[in-house]
Amino acid sequence: MAASGKLSRRDSRANSQTGNSRSSAGSQSEAYSDIFGTVAGEAEKSTPIFGHDVFGDHSSVSFEPNENLATPDTYILGPGDEIIIEIWGISEARIASVISPEGRISISQVGPIELSGLTIKEATKKIKGKLAGKYAGVSGPNANISVTLGNIRTIQVNVLGLVNTPGTFRLSPFTTVFNALYRAGGISDGGSLRNVQVVREGEQIADVDIYDFLFTGKKECDISLQEGDVVIVPPYKELVSIEGGVKRAMRYELKEGQTLAELIDYAGGFASDAYRSDVKIIRNTEKEKEILTVRSDKYDSCVLNDGDMVSVGTNIDRFSNRVEIRGYVFRPGEFQLGGDVATVRQLVNMAGGPQEDAFLGRAVLLREKQDLSLETIPLNIGAILDGSMEDVLLKKNDVLVISGIHELEDRGDLTINGMVLNPSTFPFSDNTTIEDLILQAGGLLEGASTVRVDVARRLYDAKSLTWSDTLALAYTFAIKDGLALDGADSFILEPYDVVSVRRSPGFRPQKFVEIQGNVAFPGRYVLLNESERLTDLIKRAGGFVGNANPRGAMMIRQRSDAMEKRLLSESLRKLSTSSKVDSLNVSIDSEYKIAVDLDYAMSHQGSNSDIILQEGDYINVPEVVNTVQISGEVMAPNAVVFRPGKTVAYYINAAGGYTDRSRRSRVYVIYQNGKAARNVLNNAKVEPGCTIVVPSKPERKPLSTSDVLATASVASSLTSIVAMLIRLF
Incomplete structure (x- = not known):
């Protein structure tokens, strides 16, 4: 990437970055995965390289050059730098001039002054000498003159090698090696942090080891760059990984000849649970891998090779001096074996003593045998505590369990x-x-x-020996x-x-029924006795009013009996099974309709038509409807004005007649009170408010090839059977 022109003091770093990734080594055999916790090839891919994220895009550390600092006296001037000269006292003037490509500035009545290659201090001295003849008070040690930088120039630096965005950059003249690496997007996986080269005018002038900065914070290695410098990041020479019981398990770049002890220092030293007596190293050889076990006295002399994988073990997950007490004591838990806790009595006392409901007649001591299997030792804790039984010495990993008296009996x-x-x-x-x-x-x-x-x-x-019914x-x-x-x-x-x-059999909560529609006082009513009937409710509601139609009255009753619902569901299930169908599309509703003939009931009170009411019953007395509804397979389903004495056929014709898909033999009438009648073409009575329904014919599926073949096969079999019977008789 290249850029031209001057930089402001807020120059931003480049946004675009590309990455180069180094192919990781092949996978290890499963035998090594037991040592490293995963296949080594996978571990190498996933384990980050120490220091590579410092200059990256997601780094929390910024290496942008700080241009708000005062210009150092050692700063070397060059073409593009702006020089600001201020004179005060007897003579006052302010002169601003940019150093030309030829390396000079030009001042009126003074002429050109060569400044390129000079430091600020040297340039100030030279400018004083040139201006002394024009301005009074400029010469001498107490001269009233200052020389500072205005806008600074840019320098061109090349960053090459294994960085994420190699290229040519226009940077601040205060730029250092770290600034340049930061602008190049950081070092890629295959690049070296230990041997960053700075080339100036064709010669290598520095070999930068970034680990010096990362581990000690020293920035002496972060040298300043000049116009035309080249920063080269070569491939690493040795990259090793360390895992397990260290504080910072990562991959680290080593220089030739560095040892295992130095790697452990890079990793932050051993973790608190590390096994320090030896470590394991998996090393690549020319033909195959080998595993090395390095004792602690060889850490300083064990030189590591590129690709080494170091594993530091951890201590064993068990205790050398632990005993435990559980159950009915005040402070159950784990305790140190030794000192104040060496026997069962001391352990119980250390745990605060037994609780009041502890069962002291028998406790259990679980002890590890030499082969780590457990044995059970019964103890009389009460006798041990009062001294009537000899105390028992504890061993490591003993577990004492004291039960409670309530655990030993079924309290229920x-x-x-x-x-x-x-x-x-x-x-x-x-x-x-x-x-x-x-x-x-x-x-x-x-x-x-x-x-x-x-x-x-x-x-x-508990002592019974015989059975009883x-x-x-x-x-x-x-x-x-x-x-x-x-x-x-x-x-x-x-x-x-x-x-x-x-x-109590004398407790009878109120039971409600409801009547709506064309009665004088619609609403909810409480049943007064078990035998209250439909006509009684009509009377209590003030009788019929307006255009009431008693023949169209309808009752809805709640299906509250759970046993009834269960029996109906079971009947439907058995019907489905006997019909050899998966299921019947019938649901058991919580309520159902009762077709009542209220007109007849009012004239025959106490008869079967005068239904005895139940809790939750709902009765609706509708108005007289002077139409007849025709629906289903007719040409124009609609409602027709009721005409006394007319038959079903009259109303079907009034709806345009039948369609081609009508099933004329199954025509039925639904009356306003919920009753229905079938086969009604000539003899059914049509009443106001009823609905005539013309159902459709069932769809007939054409015979498939398999159906035809099956029918032919059956016919052929029957023919053969008949022929055989004829021959026999």
Whole structure:
């Protein structure tokens, strides 16, 4: 990349960057993966190289040159630099001039002054001498004159080799090697950080080792660049990786002759859990790989080669002096073996002692045998603690388990159901009465019986030798004054008792029905008795009003019986199975319609047509509708004005007649109250508000080739059977 022109003091770095990646080594055999935790080839690809991200695009460190600093006295002037000369005192003037390509500035009445190649200090001295003859007060040690830089020139620097964006760059004259690498996008994977070369006028003037800066912070290696300098990043010579028990596991670039000890220092030293006695090295040879085990006394003398993979092990995940106590002590956990904890008694005391509900008659000590299998040692903790039994010495990894008295017996629970606020199961506790359990369940609900509370108790006899057909014991009590129990003050519940608070037969919550439509007082009504009928509700609602149509009244009833729903579903399932179809597209709704003849019921009260009401019933008394609806397979489905005495055929003709797909033999009529009638062409009665439906013929699928072949095969078989029977008889 090339750029021309001067740079401002806010010159931005290049945005475009390209990357070069180095092909990683081939995969290792699975035998080495046990040492390194992964296949070595994959590890080399994924493990970053130390220092390569410092100059990269995502680096958190910026290496842009700082141009806000005062110009150093050692700065070398060159073509393009702007010189600002300020004179004050007896004579005052301000002169700004840019050094020409020939290396000079020109001042009126003074002439050209050669400045290229001079430092600021040298240029100031030379300018003073030239201006002394024109301006008073300029000569002498206390001259009132200053020479500074205005806009600075740019220098052209080439960055070549293994960088992400090699090319030619126009940079600030304050640019250093690090600035140039930063502008080139950083060093690519195959590039060297240990041997960055600076070439000036055809000769190498510096060999920069960036590790000196990365590990010590010293910037002496970051030399300043000049016009025409070339920065070359050659390939690395040795790249090794280190994994495992070090603080910074990465790949590192080494110089020839560097040792394992230096690599460990680069990696931050050993981690706290590192195994330091030896490390493993996988090394590439000309024909195959080899593994080296290096003892700790050889770290300083073990010289590493390019491609070496170093693995530092970690310590074993087990303890040399750990014992543990679990269960019913105040501070269960792990403790140090030795010192204050050497025996079972000392371990229990260190754990705060046994809890009040600890079972001290028997504890279990789990101990590792020499082959690491476990053995169980029973202990009487109570006897050990009171000194009546000899204390037991502990060994490493011993685990003492102390159980609780409640763990050794089935405490069970108590269940309460029925007319209580929160029927549930509660943990058993000693001396619990029925009254206590009712209180735990939130108390009695309205409607609870005060004369019957049942208790069912399971049978248990640990010493029984015979079978009994008795399933449970039952007790019945009455409630007096809310919760006190008649004759049951001393009745104590036992584990797994079930208390059932019955519903009083005298408790009857209100049951609602609803009537809407053309009655005087539509709305919801409470049923007054179990035998209240449809006509009774009509009377309570004030009778019919307006254009009421009792013959079109419809009732909707809730299907509240869960058993009824289950039986219907089971019947449909069996019907599907017997029909050899996957399923019937029929669902069991929560409600269903009842076709009522309210006109007849009103004149025959108490008859079967006068239906007894149930909770949730909904009755609608519609208005008289003076039309007949025709739908289905007719030419123009619509509604036609009702004409007394006309047949179904009349209304079908009024709708344009049948279509070609109509199924005339299946015409049916749906009346306003929900009743339906089939085969009605000549004899069905048509009423106002009814709907005549003309169904369509079922679609006939043409016979496929396989159907024809199957039919022919069956016919052929039948023919053969008939011929055989004729021959026989």
